[in-house]
Amino acid sequence: MNREFFFKRKLRMRSSATVRLSSTTKLCHHSVTAFKDSFIISSYYLHHHHHHILHLQSLDMSGDHAHKRHQMQSGSEDYNSHKHKDKHKDREHNHKEHKRDKERENSKNGNSEHRSSSEKKHREKEKERLKHKEKQKEEMFHSSDGKYRDKENGFVSSLSIKVEEDNGYHHPIKHEKPVKRERDEDEYEHKPKKLKMDNEKKVKKRKQEDSDYEEREEKKPKKRTKEVKKDSTGGKKKAKNEPEEKWKWWEEEKYTDGSKWRFLEHKGPVFPPPYEPLPDRIRFYYDGKAMKLSPGAEEVATFYAKMLDHEYTTKDIFRKNFFKDWRKEMRSEEKSKITELKKCDFTEMHEYFKAQSEARKQMSKEEKQKIKEENERILQEYGYCVMDNHKERIGNFRIEPPGLFRGRGDHPKMGKLKRRIRPEDIIINCSKDSVHPKPPPGTRWKEVRHDNKVTWLVSWTENIQGSIKYIMLNPSSRIKGEKDWQKYETARRLKKCVERIRAQYREDWRSKEMRIRQRAVALYFIDKLALRAGNEKDEGETADTVGCCSLRVEHIRLRPQMDGQDYVVELDFPGKDSIRYYNKVPVEKRVFKNLQLFLENKQGKDDLFDRLNTSILNKHLQELMDGLTAKVFRTYNASITLQQQLKELTSPDDNIPEKILSYNRANRAVAVLCNHQRAPPKTFEKSMHNLQTKIDEKNKQLSAAKKELKAAKADAKMLHDEKSKKAVETKKKAVQRISEQLMKLEVQATDREENKQIALGTSKLNYLDPRISVTWCKKWGVPIEKIYNKTQREKFAWAIDMTDEDFEF
DNA sequence: TGCTAAACTTAGGACTCCTACT
DNA sequence: AGTAGGAGTCCTAAGTTTAGCA
Structure with missing residues (x-):
């Protein structure tokens, strides 16, 4: 996918270079402060970098610069001799597994x-x-x-x-x-x-x-x-059908034995409707001639036909995969006839589906209402389960319908047929003593099991990658909520020891063992840049994307000097979902030298960290702190950044909309840090343009109003009468009102512009400790609804309920 | 103990619905 | 009443981490 993901925009953040390093504070000052004239992302790094420098200085006070440098250099010579390309030699063997x-x-x-x-x-x-x-x-x-x-x-x-x-x-x-x-x-x-x-x-x-x-x-x-x-x-049981009023699971004890539930009952999944053959008048043409397809082949053809105006269908791999899988579904006569995709004409089918969706839109209110009610009925029946005496919402209770696989990025399997899931493919998980879900008439489940060590209710194996898919509970459920809460607690524990860990990896930059240096530099990236761990992936099975440990030589460039800064590392690689990560970061000299060393005698396709993988890294992290893994750094850095930014950006005298803008900007800083991007909305330019038009109009209004005010003032000066004085007042008010409106529009424009290709949702939902936001809302009297919508409030109910004004992450 | 499978979190895009305007 | 645009929801792919097995 050719997506453009540069951060073109300068984020006009309030700049405040002040680093608040209170002498008493024991907290990490991982602050994002200076947003001046630079990409927010780079200045973040700069600042963060600053933090590291502070640390370094304190280290060096007790040490000897020259000596250290010497060690490092001589050390690096050592490495050359035992450098291997082979990652698998040199593994860590003595990992504690307590x-x-x-x-x-x-x-x-x-x-x-x-x-x-x-x-x-x-x-x-x-x-x-x-x-x-x-x-x-x-x-x-x-x-x-x-x-x-x-x-x-x-x-x-x-x-x-x-x-x-x-x-x-x-x-x-x-x-x-x-x-x-x-x-x-x-x-x-x-x-x-x-x-x-x-x-x-x-x-x-x-x-x-x-x-x-x-x-x-x-x-x-x-x-x-x-x-x-x-x-x-207790003792009397509530009527079963009575809706559970918000149950405060967070006030109860958690299981400590590794079990996830005691009782689980549900109705099983909802299957997509069976395929409905097309009416006879809708025809498929091969090589210009109408041809009736067998139902099986026709169904697969409709999957393609529906996607005709999607970019996917222009891609070779997609077309090739589709065609190959389609042919597998054909009868032998069809197979022998249909040999080239480009001779296939799906346009009638395509038009038919377009017309259908149009018709759906044009449905009367009553019809729509009916559908809505039916959906609601299904939701009520299948959308909930009973887990440990509580009715809980299920996340995805529908089986994924068949279709063509839409892999992201340059996915080698895009276009393959995702086959229809049958009851015989499905494993049900529930408690023994529950009423088991019934398979559709005439079918049976693959298996019914009773495993309370897992949280899923239903699973099946998907045919594209052969991986398992699950039906699990909604984020508002106890089981997800507890885990989420725990995640933030782990991040907060990291906060308490992050300085120690940083000192450690800085120390390890000078290790005489290559693997340790690599580990230390990788960890530095993960900490400083919030990179993902970067597992190895099966080549040819998935798009080529990388994370920290899987970075290759081709993804990194070293610039001893760049834009007036020393030791700049330029990173450019496809990350998760093939989203481009592009960043120029000044790093410390030692890191830079290490990177030079890692790159020696390597080609573009070689691994940068050839002695490292995620499992080695995580094992190491586990030893540094219980429960520590690479992703905890992302959570920690995201949350601490939000907290810091909120502190930084919120002005007490701002009104609510301005406060919210500040919140969004703090949120945005995190999104940028985590590289959460989105494709600019299709209508972005247009809507921006509209907004600009409005602003221009307001501007005209404003100058007109100003002119009038001036005139009125002149009049008043001449006439000195009450009437003209009043007129001046009126005009003044008008000017004020208009400039306020203008200001609001401008703020809106700024916010939207800044947000063009940044997605705030992901970080809000997955990385930011909700208690930070709740605290902020309480502190500044901002209604929580302004920050979290209904779904989000449900997910974060625990935090909203338990957090008070002086929570600190 | 090293690898693979399983389990679970994180992710962006598609789709739907709502609302504020015309 | 109709519609554009944005918010919210749904969907499921793509990661990370953990569990389990040979």
Whole structure:
């Protein structure tokens, strides 16, 4: 795909070069501040770079420059001798696998058929663990600084605050008001004063299913505690069909045994309607002659016909793949006749579908209403499941319809037939004791399983890549929400130790081992530029895209000198979705020298980091911090940037629209950092032009109004009467009003222009800790609806509910 | 222990719906 | 009432990470 993705635009951000490095702060100042006259992206780097320099300086204060440089250089000579092209030599062998082992053990237990007994054991274990943890915490609270160590896992440790057992039996049903946990504390930050309160609070245990009855019975004796009284309104079950009012899952305990649910019931997927053959009057022509196709071949032909005015159909690979797969669906007579795609004429079919969609648009209100209702009915029936006593929305409950594969970028498989999924292809996952979904009449499922270690309800294997597709829950669900929350907690833990990690990789730039230097430089890129990890991909199966670890020589250029800056690295590569990443970054000399070294004796197609891959990198990261992986840096840097930018850009005296503009700009800074681009809307130029016209009109109005004002003033001066004075006032007001309107238009234009090819949604949805935004809204009195739409509010309900004004990421 | 499969998150584009204007 | 344009939703591909297996 030839998409143009340059950042042409200068973002006219408020420039403020001030670096706020308060002496007391222990936070990383990963700030994006200077947006002056440069691409936002580059200045971000610059600034970030600055941060690193600060760090470097402090390091160097205790060290010896010359000595270090010498080491580095002599080191680099060493490398030449053991440089290999072969990535697979030189692997790290002694990786700690503690965590993994633990988890394995857990899941073994959890898998046991004898749930109750193994669970008992589990619970015991868990209890022990929690107790232990609590003790640790207690100790920590009493330590003088009251701060936690970075290895403390906030997510897990919140549990330990709430160790109180519960009986697992008397659960409040949702309409009961649970005692809300204190909100003025961060859930996962542990402050001494809070601890007490939290300990007094009761924690509700996740509700059990009715169907889990025996199990609950069994638990009952063990779990009973003083806590019972708090939860004691439970017991009666809410009517099943009654819609679940917002359930605050975030106030409940999480599973700690690796299981994802206890009970799961759903209706299975919705299949697309079967193929409806075309009416006889719609004909397909081959080599100018009408030809009736067999239903199978016809269906595939319609897939192509529908795409006729899409760019895909102009691409050779697409056409070739389509034709090959199409022929497979033909009867032998058809196959022998139809041998060239370019002799195929699909235009009647194409017109037919266009007419159909036109007709759909022209449908009467009633008809549309009917369709809407039908969709709603399907949603109600299939769009929800019951998971652990709560009705939860399913994300994608429809099976993907057949069609032609639309791979992105230069995908070698584009145009291939994505075949229709049948019930026999489908694996159902639900609990044993649930009412299993019924396959359509006369069919059967491939399998029904009961695996509560996974979150999916339905899966099937797709035929293009042979990968598995899943039906899972909506982002508003507990299961997705908890994970999301956890993700941000991990990023916040990184915040606590990121300085240490940076110091470490800077140190590693001088290592005498090549693999370590490569690792360190890659990590630097990931941290500084928010690059993705960059897994290896199967060549020929997917588009050629890269991430950090898979960068090749051809993707990078070293400029000792560029635009008045030293040591500039120019990166230009296709990233995820074949979106171009283009950036010029000044780096530290040591990085630059290392890169030169990595590039020695290599060709364009060779890997830049030939001794590194994502698994090596992640193993290393795991050792630096529990739960740390490459993508955590993206989350961390995105969120911290938002927080920083909001601080920077929000002026107290701004009105709400101006505040929102600031928010959008902060958001935009993140989107630029993460390289979230979009194709400029097709109508962009036009709508921009329209807006400009409006602005011009306003301008005319304004000058007219000004003229009038002037005249009125002159009159008033001459006449000195009340009437003319009043006229002056009126005119003044008019001028003011108009210039305000003008200003608004201009702001809008700026915002839109700046946003031309930047997509804000992705970062908002996936990288920015929602609590930052909630806090900001509260602080400045901006309604949350201005920042998050309904869906987003549902997804981030946990954050909206639990965050208060002084949350800090 | 190294590789592959599975599971789950992140991503941009297509499509649909709503709204503010004509 | 009709429509353009943008917001919101849906869709599913393309990543990352984890789990599982030989």
